[in-house]
Structure formats: structure tokens, C-alpha cells
Amino acid sequence: MSDDERADGSGGESADEGGQNPYLRDPPTEFEPVDSLSESEAREQTALLREAIREHDRRYYVEADPLIADRTYDSLFARLQELEDAFDLTHPDSPTRRVGGEPLEAFETVAHVAPMLSIDQSGEADDVREFDERVRRELDAADGDAADDLQYVCEPKFDGVSMAFVYEDGSLERAVTRGDGREGDDVTRNVRTIGSVPQRLHGEYPDSLAVRGEVYMPKDAFQAYNRERIERGEEPFANPRNATAGTIRQLDPAVVADRPLDVFFFDILDSSDGIDAHHEALERFPDWGLRVNDRVEVVDSIDEAIAYRDALLEERDDLNYEIDGTVIKVDDREAREELGQTARHDRWAFAYKFPARAEVTPIVDVAVQVGRTGRLTPVALLEPVDVGGVTVSRASLHNPEEIAEKNVNVGDTVRVQRAGDVIPYVEEVVEKGTEGHYELPDHCPVCESPVERDGPLAHCTGGLACDAQLRRSVEYYASDDGLDLEGLGEKSVRQLVDAGLVGSIADLYDVEREELTALEGWGETSAENLRSELEAAREPALADFLSALGIPHVGPSTARELAREFGSFEAFRDVAENDPERLEGVDDVGETVARQINEFFASEANAAAIDDLLARVSPQEAETDAGGDDLEGLTFVFTGSLEGVTRAEAAETVEAHGANATSSVSGNTDYLVVGANPGQTKRDDAEANDVPIVDEDEFRELLGEYGIDLE
Known part of the structure; x- marks a missing residue:
């Protein structure tokens, strides 16, 4: 050599x-x-x-x-x-x-070496028997006794992503998604990151080989990965198949390498070596290094195939991969050629589907989600189950008291319902799999800070030093209820935090344009627009700033009341820290809210984060005396940059004269005020709701009619 x-x-x-x-x-x-x-x-x-x-x-x-x-x-x-x-x-x-490797710009579409057709399917045994009758009838028509030796190979029907793997001289040449069956996306660089896909074949392999396989995410790995996502404050995947499909189409192979994908190989699409029977091919796959499923069986009759499916249905929950039925294939490859294909599916194979799981399913794990205010919410991770026509794999457990009341624990089989057809929740335990009930951890799963109980609720004490609270706090700071920063949503905030560019809200103001353009999906324009938005937000209106901080129970309405009461951030903070009882005299603030405001500012982590933020922004003072009710009953929404005043100052002005200033357009909006570089979404919403759109000059003229000066 x-x-x-x-x-x-x-x-x-x-x-x-x-x-x-x-x-x-x-x-x-x-x-x-x-x-x-x-x-x-x-x-x-x-x-x-x-x-x-x-x-x-x-x-x-x-x-x-x-x-x-x-x-x-x-x-x-x-x-x-x-x-x-x-x-x-x-x-x-x-x-x-x-x-992994360098990120891709896009996937190339390539033709398959052989068609990857779909499989005819049904959940009814009668349809399976009709398939068998047709196969035997057509084989007998081609050769008088061809059906006498008919055998079927029965396999699990994997619920993953079907793919073609092409090997030339033993080396992986390319991996292609099924696509439309004739051509698909070349995802070779992503597939190379999957450990169970051999880069080179072993043993005496064909010179040219194309095999069909199913990429999937094992159920235990899926649950563990979802748990990590929930605890990081990210949206979990709905089910293993969605997780697999979303992963395999990532443009960054390093992201794929970080996710727990696996593969089963189950058919030959094309080969330079002739193989007479399908079961012989599956026996040779392991010698070549291709992983096959161990639940494959060869049967002599359709009744045995039906029995195979029924037995596998009983074992379904014990398998570490999702299946939604079984596939019954004619074993003899020459017989397959006789049977041929339709335009959509092979005539020598049939899928006998399982019924959808309905409402009752086991809990395989519990993840703890940390919210913006530090509240801990336990989430049950489930074997995917059909609830009202929607497949769900997680359900809310609400709080520790409800968990104890329902006696819910990992391993229990539960009934799942959907509140208002939206939020799944655990209704009751159908069968106990373990003793006792789930207990929330004593420390935050994200930052390890102590967890404090407040009646039925539990909170992380880490404040803005907790990464989960940080991400959600940054998202809220930039949201409509905060400073309304265009271009800073959940995805972009996650990018900034994961890249280490933002470790606090204050860090937003220090991110450089070059650092933004280095992130996937960011260009010069989007980076410059965000920096302009942040620069314009260095002197926020006091009410907007108070709301943006994410103080528990202090939303836009309460923030406006606090701003009118205290006039400056310094005055408000002094009262919040030293005289919380005085807060109770403000509209919308009672004893509980006053106490939580005090606790928010008493946190050393929060105090440090706010001090860092105040080094970069200067909240404007607010008018403490009402300006009248000239605009009472009107609702304004602002978008884009105004000249001479900020959007927040314009909102304060109209509110001081009795109007409402909201962050989103609806049918109740009276005017959308559009400045320079406006957001397109609000303009579209205004047009959809027949809301008048006025520019800054027209807005000033409108105020002038009421004797109101915007300066």
C-alpha cells in the first residue's frame, strides 16, 4: 500500500x-x-x-x-x-x-439514481388482504405458479426522514432527501455528521450501491434534547420527526453534528451486484457497515404479516424510535419487477398503519421551564399522542400544588387534554407507573440559583443573571410592550446570547455592526437597522423603560401610572427600594404588586443589571400632571422614527391628553403614525383594518387642532 x-x-x-x-x-x-x-x-x-x-x-x-x-x-x-x-x-x-464544516448557502437539487416512490397504505386489515390478493393475482397472470412461493418481508414503518445514500467504490458519494421521489436535496455534508452513517463501506461491497434509509431521532435522545431546549427557554420540537426534518435541513453542518440523529437502512435502490431477495440484502447490510432494524421478519402468508403488525403495535411504546405502522414487502426481487409501480407508489409494498394514539400516553420525563420573571413551570414530556387531531409531545403541569393534587410522576400514564384547543395539559393519571409525585428541584436547572416557593408558585432567585431569564428579558425589552425594537425577535436574541455577544440587556448597546454581520442571516442592512433602532432607544420614555425592564406585573398600563406618579426613574427606584408601601397608592398597584416590585429591585443581580443599563440609556422624565382629556377615546400606534421627538415621547404626549398609545394595530386603532423607516407589519395591519395612516406632519396638524404642541 x-x-x-x-x-x-x-x-x-x-x-x-x-x-x-x-x-x-x-x-x-x-x-x-x-x-x-x-x-x-x-x-x-x-x-x-x-x-x-x-x-x-x-x-x-x-x-x-x-x-x-x-x-x-x-x-x-x-x-x-x-x-x-x-x-x-x-x-x-x-x-x-x-x-461539521462551513455553513452552506443553499442545498443543491439532484436527481435520484432510482425513483423513491411512496407506499400505498391503510389502517384496515381488509385493505391489506386486498393487497395480497392483487399481488398473487398479478404474479399468477405473469407466471402460472409464481405466487406459490410468495414470501413477504415485514418491517417497522419508521416515522422519520427517508433518504437515499449513494456509495461509489465503497465511499459515501452523496445523501439525498426523498423530495418528490424523482429528485431531492443534496444534504451529504449534514449526513456525514451522523455517526451511524458509514463514510466507507466494509467487507465485500458492490462497486456501486444506492440504499434507502430512514434518518430519525431516538425517543430518549429527543426527550433529552427537548428538555435542554425548554430549560434554555427555547421552544421545544413537537415530535421526533419534526426534530429530524428540521435538523437535516440546517444550513450549518455543525448544528446537525450537535443533534442526536441516527439511521436505519432498509432497501436497495440500485446496485452493481445482483441480489435475488430483499431479506438477503438486509442480511448483507451489516457486513457492509449498514445498520438494520432487528424487528424484521420473513413470513409466508398475509395472515402472518397481519399478526406481525398487531404484535409490533403492542411493543410500540417500548421501542426507542417512533413507528406509525409496518411495511409489508414482496421478498423476491424478480417478482417486484413483475409487479412494477404506479406513478406514485411501488405495487409490491403496502403499509399497514397503526391507529393514532388518542389522549392517553405515558410521561417519559419532566422539564422545568424558566420564564422571564423566574417562574418555574414544569412541563411533561410525553410519548407523542393525538389530541383533537393534533400530535402533542408535551403538556403543562402548571405548578407544584397541582402536581401533588393529581399525583403525577414520570412513568405514569396520563390523559391529555387541550385548553381552548391550544394548550395541552395533563388532566388525570390513568395508570400509576411509579410511587409518589414529581418534585420541583431546589435549584434552578439553568443557573443553579436557589428556588423559592410562593404559595403554589416557584421562582428562580437568579434574576437577570440566569440565562433563561436573560434571554426572555432581552426579548421582552425589545418587544411591543418594551421599547418596540424592530428586528430583535426571539431568533435574533437567541443568536446574540448564544454567540456570547449579549450577556445582559445593557450589552445590546455595545454590539458592533461587524459582530452582527458575522451571524447567519444577518446582512449589512439588517445590522445597521438594528444599531439605528438601539441608538434611537438610548433616551426612552420613562413609562416604556419601566415596562421594558420586565418587573413582575408591571406592564405598559401600570408603567404609565408609575411614570405619572414619580416623574423620574431615580424617584421611582428610591421608593421601590426603600418605601414600597407608598407604591400601593398608585392605580393598578396593590400590596402584592408593590411587594414584587420591591423584591425585584432588592435582587443584587437585578440591581447590577439595571446599573449597567443606566450607563448606556437615560430614561426621560415624565409629566406628573395630566394634560387634559382632549384626545379621550382615540387610540394611536407609532412606527418609524419621528423628527425632534421619540416615538415614546409622542405616545406620552397623546396619553397625557387622554388618548391611548398601543404597540400593535387592531380594529380599535384610530391612527397609525408613520415616521422614517417604518415597520411594514404595522402598515399591513393598518391597511387590513382600514386604519388611517398619517405621516408626522399630518400627526402634528391633528394635535394642533386640539391646541397640543408635540415639542
């Missing part, structure tokens, strides 16, 4: 012939420094590591019989990556391709 052959791990005899590969059994995990190796030595070690890692992958994913511990495997993998980087020995087949 030449050095080049060893470098890419191709050609020649196995590097382990005679047990020569030291990285297979009891491998070393300490290595000589890279700079002490010659290039020839590095190539030799790289080839041995690649071959060993491929064999470890096969033993782990296909045989489920690993030779080494995970930590040892990680050491070998890290060493291989170190050598490839140091000696520029990268190769498309290398196992290190699993860590």
Missing part, C-alpha cells in the same frame, strides 16, 4: 491483517507530540486511526458490541483530528467529517 493509499484509508489489505492495528483492542490514549512525527509517520498513524475508528463505529452502531469505552474512542478521534490538522491530511471519507 502506498503512502497515499494509507493516508485516505483506501485500497490494499486491511491495516489490521494479523492484528497489526494497535488502535483496535486496548489502544493507547497517550501519544507522542505531533511535532515529533515525520510526514510519513503521521500518514501511517492517520490511516490506522481512520480504519480503527471505522471499525469501532461499526461495532458500536451496527453490532451494538463496542470494543472500547467512549472516553477511549474520544481520545482516538481527537488524535486523528489533531494529525489531519497538523499535516493537512483531510479526506472526504475521514470520520472527522462528522464534526
Whole structure:
């Protein structure tokens, strides 16, 4: 074998012939420094590591019989990556391709080597028997006794993403989504990150091979990943299939590498070697390093196929992957050719579907979501279940008192309902799987701060130092109820926090244009627009600033009352910290709200975050005397930048004269005031609701008619 052959791990005899590969059994995990190796030595070690890692992958994913511990495997993998980087020995087949790569701009559409058709299906046994009768009738018509030896292969019908995997000379050439069955998206770079997809085949494989497989997310990995998302304050995936489909179409392969995808291979689309029967192909797949499902059975009659489906239905909840039925396939490949296809599906296969799970399902885990104000909300993670025609995989448990009252715990089978056809919740326990009920943690799952109980509620005491509260607080600060910052929604806030650019609300004002344009989906225009929005928000109206802070129970209406009462932020903060009883005299503020305002400002983390923010913004003083009720009954919405005044100051002016200033357009809005660079959404909403749109000059003229000066 030449050095080049060893470098890419191709050609020649196995590097382990005679047990020569030291990285297979009891491998070393300490290595000589890279700079002490010659290039020839590095190539030799790289080839041995690649071959060993491929064999470890096969033993782990296909045989489920690993030779080494995970930590040892990680050491070998890290060493291989170190050598490839140091000696520029990268190769498309290398196992290190699993860590991802540079983000893609778009997926290329490519034609399949053979059609990937759909499967005719039904949930009725009579339709399955009709399929069998048709198959036998058509085979007998082609060959008088062809149906006598008919056998079916029965397989689980996986609920994932179907895909074609093309291997040339044993190397993964491309992976393509099913698409329309004739062509699909080339997602090879993403698929290379999946550990159970071999970069090179093993053994005596065909020179050319295209196989069909199903990429999926194991149920335990899905629940764990959803739990992490919920605890980070992110929206969880609805079910494993959605999670898989969303992941495989990510433009950044590094994101795919970070998510727990797996694959089963289940059919040959095209091969340079002839194979007579489908079950023979499945038997050979593991020899090539292709992972197959262990629930496949060959049966001699359609009654046995129906019995197979019924038995698998009973085992469905115990499997670590989602299935929604079974697939019954004619085993003989020559018979398949006789049966052919319709325009949409193969005539030699039929899917016998399971009934949808309805309302009753087990709880597999409980995640704790941390809200903007620190409130802890337990969320039950469920085996996906149909509730009113919608598949749900999570349900609210509301609070610790309700959990105790219903005696709900992980492992229990529960009935799930949807409140107002929107929010799923656990109605009752149908069957106890464990003793006792779930207990909320004593410390925040995100920041480890102590959890405090307040009657039926529980709160994280971490304040704005808690990442979950931080993300939600930044989102709220920029929302319509806050400073109404265009271009700063949930996705962009998550990007900024995850990239380490924003560790507090104050950091928003320090993000540079170059840092924004380096993020996926950000261009020069969007970056500059956000920076302009933030610059315009350095002197917010006091009421908007108070609302934007996210103080519990202080929304826009209460914030306006507080602003009119105290006039300045300094005066309000002094009372909030030192004389909370005085707050109770303000409209919309009672004893409970006054106490929570006091507790918000008493938090050292919150106080530090506010001090940092005040170093960057200067809340404007508010008029403490009402200006009259000239505009009573009118509702205004503002968008874009006004000259001479901020939107918040304009809103304060109309409110001081009896009008309402809201952040979104509805049928109750009387005027949409449009400044420079307005948001298109509000204009569209105004047109849809027949709301008059006025520019700044027209707005000033309107106020002038009432003797109101905007200055």
C-alpha cells in the first residue's frame, strides 16, 4: 500500500491483517507530540486511526458490541483530528467529517439514481388482504405458479426522514432527501455528521450501491434534547420527526453534528451486484457497515404479516424510535419487477398503519421551564399522542400544588387534554407507573440559583443573571410592550446570547455592526437597522423603560401610572427600594404588586443589571400632571422614527391628553403614525383594518387642532 493509499484509508489489505492495528483492542490514549512525527509517520498513524475508528463505529452502531469505552474512542478521534490538522491530511471519507464544516448557502437539487416512490397504505386489515390478493393475482397472470412461493418481508414503518445514500467504490458519494421521489436535496455534508452513517463501506461491497434509509431521532435522545431546549427557554420540537426534518435541513453542518440523529437502512435502490431477495440484502447490510432494524421478519402468508403488525403495535411504546405502522414487502426481487409501480407508489409494498394514539400516553420525563420573571413551570414530556387531531409531545403541569393534587410522576400514564384547543395539559393519571409525585428541584436547572416557593408558585432567585431569564428579558425589552425594537425577535436574541455577544440587556448597546454581520442571516442592512433602532432607544420614555425592564406585573398600563406618579426613574427606584408601601397608592398597584416590585429591585443581580443599563440609556422624565382629556377615546400606534421627538415621547404626549398609545394595530386603532423607516407589519395591519395612516406632519396638524404642541 502506498503512502497515499494509507493516508485516505483506501485500497490494499486491511491495516489490521494479523492484528497489526494497535488502535483496535486496548489502544493507547497517550501519544507522542505531533511535532515529533515525520510526514510519513503521521500518514501511517492517520490511516490506522481512520480504519480503527471505522471499525469501532461499526461495532458500536451496527453490532451494538463496542470494543472500547467512549472516553477511549474520544481520545482516538481527537488524535486523528489533531494529525489531519497538523499535516493537512483531510479526506472526504475521514470520520472527522462528522464534526461539521462551513455553513452552506443553499442545498443543491439532484436527481435520484432510482425513483423513491411512496407506499400505498391503510389502517384496515381488509385493505391489506386486498393487497395480497392483487399481488398473487398479478404474479399468477405473469407466471402460472409464481405466487406459490410468495414470501413477504415485514418491517417497522419508521416515522422519520427517508433518504437515499449513494456509495461509489465503497465511499459515501452523496445523501439525498426523498423530495418528490424523482429528485431531492443534496444534504451529504449534514449526513456525514451522523455517526451511524458509514463514510466507507466494509467487507465485500458492490462497486456501486444506492440504499434507502430512514434518518430519525431516538425517543430518549429527543426527550433529552427537548428538555435542554425548554430549560434554555427555547421552544421545544413537537415530535421526533419534526426534530429530524428540521435538523437535516440546517444550513450549518455543525448544528446537525450537535443533534442526536441516527439511521436505519432498509432497501436497495440500485446496485452493481445482483441480489435475488430483499431479506438477503438486509442480511448483507451489516457486513457492509449498514445498520438494520432487528424487528424484521420473513413470513409466508398475509395472515402472518397481519399478526406481525398487531404484535409490533403492542411493543410500540417500548421501542426507542417512533413507528406509525409496518411495511409489508414482496421478498423476491424478480417478482417486484413483475409487479412494477404506479406513478406514485411501488405495487409490491403496502403499509399497514397503526391507529393514532388518542389522549392517553405515558410521561417519559419532566422539564422545568424558566420564564422571564423566574417562574418555574414544569412541563411533561410525553410519548407523542393525538389530541383533537393534533400530535402533542408535551403538556403543562402548571405548578407544584397541582402536581401533588393529581399525583403525577414520570412513568405514569396520563390523559391529555387541550385548553381552548391550544394548550395541552395533563388532566388525570390513568395508570400509576411509579410511587409518589414529581418534585420541583431546589435549584434552578439553568443557573443553579436557589428556588423559592410562593404559595403554589416557584421562582428562580437568579434574576437577570440566569440565562433563561436573560434571554426572555432581552426579548421582552425589545418587544411591543418594551421599547418596540424592530428586528430583535426571539431568533435574533437567541443568536446574540448564544454567540456570547449579549450577556445582559445593557450589552445590546455595545454590539458592533461587524459582530452582527458575522451571524447567519444577518446582512449589512439588517445590522445597521438594528444599531439605528438601539441608538434611537438610548433616551426612552420613562413609562416604556419601566415596562421594558420586565418587573413582575408591571406592564405598559401600570408603567404609565408609575411614570405619572414619580416623574423620574431615580424617584421611582428610591421608593421601590426603600418605601414600597407608598407604591400601593398608585392605580393598578396593590400590596402584592408593590411587594414584587420591591423584591425585584432588592435582587443584587437585578440591581447590577439595571446599573449597567443606566450607563448606556437615560430614561426621560415624565409629566406628573395630566394634560387634559382632549384626545379621550382615540387610540394611536407609532412606527418609524419621528423628527425632534421619540416615538415614546409622542405616545406620552397623546396619553397625557387622554388618548391611548398601543404597540400593535387592531380594529380599535384610530391612527397609525408613520415616521422614517417604518415597520411594514404595522402598515399591513393598518391597511387590513382600514386604519388611517398619517405621516408626522399630518400627526402634528391633528394635535394642533386640539391646541397640543408635540415639542
